[in-house]
Amino acid sequence: MAHFKTRSALFQYAITCRSLYKASPPYLLAHSNTISSLFRLSSFCEFVLTDFPNRCRMLTNLHLLLWDSDYDKATLGENTGLLVKVLSNATNLTELVVLSQFYLRQYLELEPVLGDLFATSTKLKTIEVHSAEKTDTFRCLRTTTALLTNLYLLFDTLEHDAWVRFSTKLLAPFSKMLTTLMIHQATIEHSDVILSNIYTLALQNHAQEDFFLKALLLSFPSVQNLDVNARFIGVWSEQWSRAYESNRFVDSSSG
Numbered sequence: 001m002a003h004f005k006t007r008s009a010l011f012q013y014a015i016t017c018r019s020l021y022k023a024s025p026p027y028l029l030a031h032s033n034t035i036s037s038l039f040r041l042s043s044f045c046e047f048v049l050t051d052f053p054n055r056c057r058m059l060t061n062l063h064l065l066l067w068d069s070d071y072d073k074a075t076l077g078e079n080t081g082l083l084v085k086v087l088s089n090a091t092n093l094t095e096l097v098v099l100s101q102f103y104l105r106q107y108l109e110l111e112p113v114l115g116d117l118f119a120t121s122t123k124l125k126t127i128e129v130h131s132a133e134k135t136d137t138f139r140c141l142r143t144t145t146a147l148l149t150n151l152y153l154l155f156d157t158l159e160h161d162a163w164v165r166f167s168t169k170l171l172a173p174f175s176k177m178l179t180t181l182m183i184h185q186a187t188i189e190h191s192d193v194i195l196s197n198i199y200t201l202a203l204q205n206h207a208q209e210d211f212f213l214k215a216l217l218l219s220f221p222s223v224q225n226l227d228v229n230a231r232f233i234g235v236w237s238e239q240w241s242r243a244y245e246s247n248r249f250v251d252s253s254s255g
Contacts, residue, residue, distance in 0.1 A: 025051065029058035032095075036065040038079055045082035056089035066100035084113050093117070095126040111136045118144035128152035134164045141170045148174045154184040168193045168219045181220075190215045200225040 029048070035041045041064075048055040098114070115136065118124070124146035129137065132155045151174070155164040164186040171178060172193045181195070182202040201223045213228060 025055050026058055029055060030060055032061040032063060033059065034063040034065060038066065041066065041079050041083065045079070045086050048086050049082060052085070053089040056086055057092050059086070059090045059093055061095040062087075062090065062093060063095075063097040064100060065097075083110070087113050087117055090117070091121070092123055093121060094123050096124060097126075097128040099128075099130045115140050115143070118146060121146050124148065126150040126152075130154045131156040138170060141173075144173070147177050149177050150180040151178060152180075152182045153186070155186045163187050165189055167191050168195065168216075171195055188216055190219055193219060195220055196222050198223060202227040204229055 025047075033044065035044050048059070096114075096117070098110070100110075111133070118127075118140040122145050124144070125148060127146070127148060127150070129152070132153045134155060137153065137155070151171075153166075155166075166183055166186040167189040169191040171181070175193060175195050176197060178195055179197055180200040181198050182200075184202075184204045186204075188203055198220050199222055201220050202225075217223065217226075
């Protein structure tokens with residue numbers, strides 16, 4: 001495997017070589033897997049489901065960059081069942097990034113699947129969701145069994161007159177393990193929950209008065225890196241443009 005310069009090159013060879021076809025999936029799927037279009041989503045799911053459920057369980061990092069402007073319901077329908085089957089059996093997933101318009105996730109019927117994944121996974125450590133919908137996100141946080149250490153949420157405000165009101169009570173299940181928190185396009189509400197292990201806190205709020213911040217920071221006594229008017233910087237901040245333009249579904253950044 002070390003003779004291949006990139007994981008995408010290995011994938012191309014694996015398609016045509018029987019020995020590599022059998023040996024390469026653990027290597028390919030154990031690293032960051034990036035799906036950057038609906039077409040790539042279909043190819044990726046078919047590859048994973050070829051050896052079901054074994055390859056699903058090899059997945060550890062999954063990045064869904066589904067921001068297609070050209071799509072039709074037929075294409076979405078074909079992908080829905082495949083993706084549901086992959087996610088429902090990805091029991092070793094530790095990092096999940098979802099960058100997509102909320103309406104596209106609705107067509108893909110992703111919200112119930114993500115809810116089930118959050119409710120049953122015990123290995124998820126990092127979750128990043130763009131265009132997060134308030135009701136579904138809050139339900140996921142209340143029901144998840146994941147031991148999150150990194151949480152990045154950019155809320156969808158298009159259907160709301162005001163920004164989402166996010167209470168720190170929602171983070172109570174993660175109070176002992178969460179170290180990084182970024183909440184964007186939401187007003188954070190102080191509660192009696194203490195998150196003493198969070199060292200990096202980035203927020204974008206309407207209310208930024210001194211009294212508000214002093215009250216809020218009582219919930220985060222160990223913060224060392226604080227930004228109260230943050231640009232959204234998640235797992236994909238540095239790679240977003242390059243990954244989107246290259247239209248890859250297997251990330252080749254690690255050789």
